[in-house]
Amino acid sequence: MKVLIIGSGLAGATAAAVLKDAGAEVRVIEQRPVWGGQLRTENANGILYEPHGAHILHTADQQVWKFVTDRVEMLPYRHQVMTEVCDRLLSWPPQVSELEQLPQWADIRRELEQRPERARTTNFETWCEDIMGVTLYSLFVRPYTVKQWGTDPKNLAAQWAPKRIELRHDGYRDLFRDPYQGWPRGGYLKLIDALLRDVPVELGAGVTVESFAEYARGTDAVVLTAPLDVFFEHALGELPWRGVRLENHFIPGADHVLPCGVVNHPGLDQAYTRRIETKWMSGQTLKGTVVSYEYPGAPARHYPVEDVEGKNRGLANDYRALVTEELGPHVHLAGRLATYTYIDMDQAVRQGLNAAARILKQADV
Numbered sequence: 001m002k003v004l005i006i007g008s009g010l011a012g013a014t015a016a017a018v019l020k021d022a023g024a025e026v027r028v029i030e031q032r033p034v035w036g037g038q039l040r041t042e043n044a045n046g047i048l049y050e051p052h053g054a055h056i057l058h059t060a061d062q063q064v065w066k067f068v069t070d071r072v073e074m075l076p077y078r079h080q081v082m083t084e085v086c087d088r089l090l091s092w093p094p095q096v097s098e099l100e101q102l103p104q105w106a107d108i109r110r111e112l113e114q115r116p117e118r119a120r121t122t123n124f125e126t127w128c129e130d131i132m133g134v135t136l137y138s139l140f141v142r143p144y145t146v147k148q149w150g151t152d153p154k155n156l157a158a159q160w161a162p163k164r165i166e167l168r169h170d171g172y173r174d175l176f177r178d179p180y181q182g183w184p185r186g187g188y189l190k191l192i193d194a195l196l197r198d199v200p201v202e203l204g205a206g207v208t209v210e211s212f213a214e215y216a217r218g219t220d221a222v223v224l225t226a227p228l229d230v231f232f233e234h235a236l237g238e239l240p241w242r243g244v245r246l247e248n249h250f251i252p253g254a255d256h257v258l259p260c261g262v263v264n265h266p267g268l269d270q271a272y273t274r275r276i277e278t279k280w281m282s283g284q285t286l287k288g289t290v291v292s293y294e295y296p297g298a299p300a301r302h303y304p305v306e307d308v309e310g311k312n313r314g315l316a317n318d319y320r321a322l323v324t325e326e327l328g329p330h331v332h333l334a335g336r337l338a339t340y341t342y343i344d345m346d347q348a349v350r351q352g353l354n355a356a357a358r359i360l361k362q363a364d365v
């Protein structure tokens, strides 16, 4: 069986590895000059950092965890985040026990007592206000959201808020509660390298609807991980994304500069939203460190925009329908770009595994 995979990010590379191991003839086409998509690790004087943003693998999916740990060694890193509010460093997500030290505590406490039983899902802002009260929302979330999305939070849908916004009463400090968490020794590129070992990859070649037939000639199945609006040359319109840019600073001689892997900066006094020190994840003991400043508003496809009217989701669904209509049922979508969704890495692996499983099942029939 011959399979074409468009895109060499985690989803495409996962599908490629599974299909190759099952005996398929696999070919990967990648538009960039390097493979791995969002997952890259670079180094400054030996200190690892991630030029496309911090990544922590966390999952409750045992099969995904086994798939990854069979290929790379995962360091037992547990991710903790702090946030700079009112000249203090506080836990993120906010811990109610720490909030008593804030000058606004009387208002915060009253608003917490008056919260409704069910949060309104009208938009992102109403949901957050009902979960944590107006004061906490204004300190921790609103300005960060304005910077991150470049719009009033009222224009954003509530649907993704529960995954990101939480108020804690239990003192649990790790950001994620998943049973499996870690960071690959040596960085994420080790994982992609392991997945693509022995797989032919053509770098620097983008596939569009124009060139698709030529690339797909003679193949039994295709895994498509490219953004569909670009792939179809914007036939139905453009799918908007919000992107981030990272500015990386090497600091010689230091062990660590930040108190943990990520420090959020919600305040509008700085344009960046967070600072990242990958050395906390990589566990390196060399002298020197890299601190990366994350600035929102870059022209990159990082976060799909879930508008409150659901217009963008509707357009993404129209593009999905176009795939079946114009390309046929042997084309399988996987990954964040093709599905126009924010997915974590475990979901990218899961989608790659599922696409490969569907293709192998069809081949058996």
Ligand SMILES: Cc1cc2nc3c(=O)[nH]c(=O)nc-3n(C[C@H](O)[C@H](O)[C@H](O)COP(=O)(O)OP(=O)(O)OC[C@H]3O[C@@H](n4cnc5c(N)ncnc54)[C@H](O)[C@@H]3O)c2cc1C
Binding pocket: 006, 007, 008, 009, 010, 011, 012, 029, 030, 031, 032, 035, 036, 037, 038, 039, 052, 053, 054, 055, 056, 057, 058, 205, 206, 207, 208, 225, 226, 227, 231, 244, 302, 303, 334, 335, 336, 337, 343, 344, 345, 346, 348
């Ligand atoms: C700032 C940031 C931080 C994140 N942090 C975390 C985290 O802490 N934990 C976590 O689990 N997840 C995190 N994620 C999510 C994670 O990055 C993704 O889940 C994962 O990388 C998605 O892999 P993918 O293969 O779907 O997409 P991508 O990595 O984008 O790969 C798609 C590939 O397809 C290529 N391509 C696109 N179009 C074409 C074309 N037409 N022809 C050929 N090739 C094409 C692209 O160049 C790219 O290499 C984060 C994401 C961002 C943006």
